[in-house]
Amino acid sequence: MTYTVGMYLGDRLKQIGLDHHFAVAGDYNLVLLDQLLKIDGMEQVYCCNELNCGYSAEGYARAKGAGAAIVTFSVGAISAFNAVGGAYAENLPLILISGAPNSNDHGSGHILHHTIGTPDYAYQIEMARRITCAAVSIISADEAPAKIDHAIRTALRERKPAYIEIACNVAGAACARPGPVSAVLSQVPGDAATLEAAVEAIAAFLAKRDKVAILVGSKLRAADGGEGAVALADALGCAVATMAAAKSFFPENYPNYIGTYWGEASSPGAREIFDWADGILCLGCVFNDYSTVGWTAWPRGANVVQADIGTVTLDGQVFDGLHLKDLLTALAARLAGQPKKGGTMTEYRRIVGAPAPVDSAAPTAKLTRAEMARQIGALLTPETTLLAETGDSWFNAMRMKLPQGARVEFEMQWGHIGWSVPATFGYAVAEPKRRIITMVGDGSFQLTAQEVAQMVRRGLPVIVFLVNNHGYTIEVEIHDGPYNNIKNWDYAGLIEVFNAGEGKGRGFRATTGAEMAEAVRAALDNHGGPTLIECIIDRDDCTSELISWGRRVATANARPPAK
Numbered sequence: 001m002t003y004t005v006g007m008y009l010g011d012r013l014k015q016i017g018l019d020h021h022f023a024v025a026g027d028y029n030l031v032l033l034d035q036l037l038k039i040d041g042m043e044q045v046y047c048c049n050e051l052n053c054g055y056s057a058e059g060y061a062r063a064k065g066a067g068a069a070i071v072t073f074s075v076g077a078i079s080a081f082n083a084v085g086g087a088y089a090e091n092l093p094l095i096l097i098s099g100a101p102n103s104n105d106h107g108s109g110h111i112l113h114h115t116i117g118t119p120d121y122a123y124q125i126e127m128a129r130r131i132t133c134a135a136v137s138i139i140s141a142d143e144a145p146a147k148i149d150h151a152i153r154t155a156l157r158e159r160k161p162a163y164i165e166i167a168c169n170v171a172g173a174a175c176a177r178p179g180p181v182s183a184v185l186s187q188v189p190g191d192a193a194t195l196e197a198a199v200e201a202i203a204a205f206l207a208k209r210d211k212v213a214i215l216v217g218s219k220l221r222a223a224d225g226g227e228g229a230v231a232l233a234d235a236l237g238c239a240v241a242t243m244a245a246a247k248s249f250f251p252e253n254y255p256n257y258i259g260t261y262w263g264e265a266s267s268p269g270a271r272e273i274f275d276w277a278d279g280i281l282c283l284g285c286v287f288n289d290y291s292t293v294g295w296t297a298w299p300r301g302a303n304v305v306q307a308d309i310g311t312v313t314l315d316g317q318v319f320d321g322l323h324l325k326d327l328l329t330a331l332a333a334r335l336a337g338q339p340k341k342g343g344t345m346t347e348y349r350r351i352v353g354a355p356a357p358v359d360s361a362a363p364t365a366k367l368t369r370a371e372m373a374r375q376i377g378a379l380l381t382p383e384t385t386l387l388a389e390t391g392d393s394w395f396n397a398m399r400m401k402l403p404q405g406a407r408v409e410f411e412m413q414w415g416h417i418g419w420s421v422p423a424t425f426g427y428a429v430a431e432p433k434r435r436i437i438t439m440v441g442d443g444s445f446q447l448t449a450q451e452v453a454q455m456v457r458r459g460l461p462v463i464v465f466l467v468n469n470h471g472y473t474i475e476v477e478i479h480d481g482p483y484n485n486i487k488n489w490d491y492a493g494l495i496e497v498f499n500a501g502e503g504k505g506r507g508f509r510a511t512t513g514a515e516m517a518e519a520v521r522a523a524l525d526n527h528g529g530p531t532l533i534e535c536i537i538d539r540d541d542c543t544s545e546l547i548s549w550g551r552r553v554a555t556a557n558a559r560p561p562a563k
């Protein structure tokens with residue numbers, strides 16, 4: 001059997017740990033798909049459309065560290081670009097591979113199908129360059145190994161998406177075989193002197209402060225800094241909070257964990273502590289308009305250390321060229337044995353003597369948001385992953401207490417509604433042994449619902465809580481209008497459509513707590529396919545956090561143009 005360009009790509013994807021890749025067929029990628037099917041231990045998983053294909057690979061990357069999506073030229077790739085932009089925003093190595101025009105057509109003046117109708121086909125890779133860390137076009141077999149390795153290596157190093165386009169007549173062409181996988185897994189070491197200087201500068205910063213707190217941000221995962229953050233928290237003995245998008249990136253049963261810091265939408269007591277602290281260590285934090293509640297909750301200035309993936313900034317100094325993972329480990333070692341900084345925990349215990357508000361309501365009454373959230377929260381085990389969609393689902397998830405090992409996935413930087421359904425599909429393909437739960441609003445679900453059919457096809461026992469509050473409630477709280485109303489669907493009834501008489505999916509409508517509890521019991525017994533539980537709640541039944549957060553974001557959006 002000839003060893004081909006497509007097989008080289010497939011072997012590299014397998015070598016970096018992918019057992020699956022996601023695809024939508026198109027005539028520019030069929031020969032490539034054939035090559036990938038030849039790779040032992042690599043399964044080709046099909047999606048309903050290229051947006052969902054991209055998000056399935058993105059969800060897979062959240063579980064496995066990287067993901068791959070194969071699409072056809074232009075009509076496929078440009079849809080998938082939305083998921084690539086999301087992967088860039090969320091620091092995920094999604095590798096988008098697009099079939100491309102025959103290499104003989106370049107410069108021929110030929111007008112080709114699926115293109116924008118000009119003989120210059122470079123527009124696609126030019127678009128890709130803006131939303132990836134590496135973008136390559138392969139029009140000959142000789143150049144394929146180096147270009148494929150460059151794209152994969154860069155994506156893994158930078159934790160950002162990469163783009164590979166392969167001419168349709170090259171994917172099956174004879175190609176050299178790859179060398180050791182270390183060629184694409186190697187990291188550029190951090191600078192030792194910079195690391196040492198940064199550690200000393202932070203130690204000096206802390207020595208002058210008593211009211212110290214740690215804020216964990218969403219880039220901590222991309223930096224592989226989870227263990228280092230716990231070691232640093234152990235060394236300091238201070239309060240630790242997570243930003244909303246970093247929920248589950250720090251263990252919530254940690255004794256000094258005080259919940260989410262999110263301005264007015266914070267966990268009880270957390271905002272006060274960060275307002276009160278005189279030394280804040282920000283680890284991999286992303287401060288955008290949503291995460292700072294319209295720029296009203298943005299730790300910065302002389303009392304803040306910003307420790308990012310490769311750079312530390314404090315006191316007017318910047319230390320670039322280090323790895324956050326190394327910094328946390330070295331700093332924890334440097335502070336070992338020093339006096340603890342427990343002032344913030346002492347103060348926190350004073351503030352939150354009263355227990356946090358518990359979501360509960362009589363299960364027989366009309367279903368409320370609080371009761372829905374309570375029943376979902378009760379399902380979280382150490383083996384659970386909860387994917388929470390853009391919407392009030394963010395705030396419902398924020399209130400949930402996680403057992404150690406439970407994971408939460410958001411897409412808070414990109415915030416593309418509908419992301420959670422295909423991302424759930426990809427994540428469930430990657431992690432068949434975990435309990436996968438999705439909380440998705442009715443508005444979001446309508447963008448990507450088709451991928452529930454793929455969950456039926458593969459018999460994935462995912463539980464989808466469809467929050468039917470009759471429209472775009474998060475938008476209602478920011479700025480209401482007729483555009484926030486949507487056509488209602490029979491969401492539970494969709495499952496029978498997707499089953500088509502053979503699938504094992506189940507759908508339930510819950511209008512009371514008791515109906516929801518019964519549906520949950522059935523879902524936990526359904527191991528042969530997804531269970532969608534449509535939770536019907538009032539349009540205005542949303543979290544108090546959403547209301548205040550929505551006001552702040554609306555104010556930020558309404559700032560008049562600068563003079």
Ligand SMILES: C/C(NCc1cnc(C)nc1N)=C(/S)[C@H](O)COP(=O)(O)OP(=O)(O)O
Nearest residue numbers: 391392416417441442443444472473474475
């Ligand atoms: C329309 C929009 N955002 C604008 C938007 C529009 N288009 C895309 C692709 N992404 C977006 N975030 C948002 S957050 C809706 O409130 C989501 O509604 P739903 O899923 O029903 O959730 P809630 O009811 O809890 O808000």
Ligand SMILES: [Mg+2]
Nearest residue numbers: 441442443471
């Ligand atoms: Mg809604």
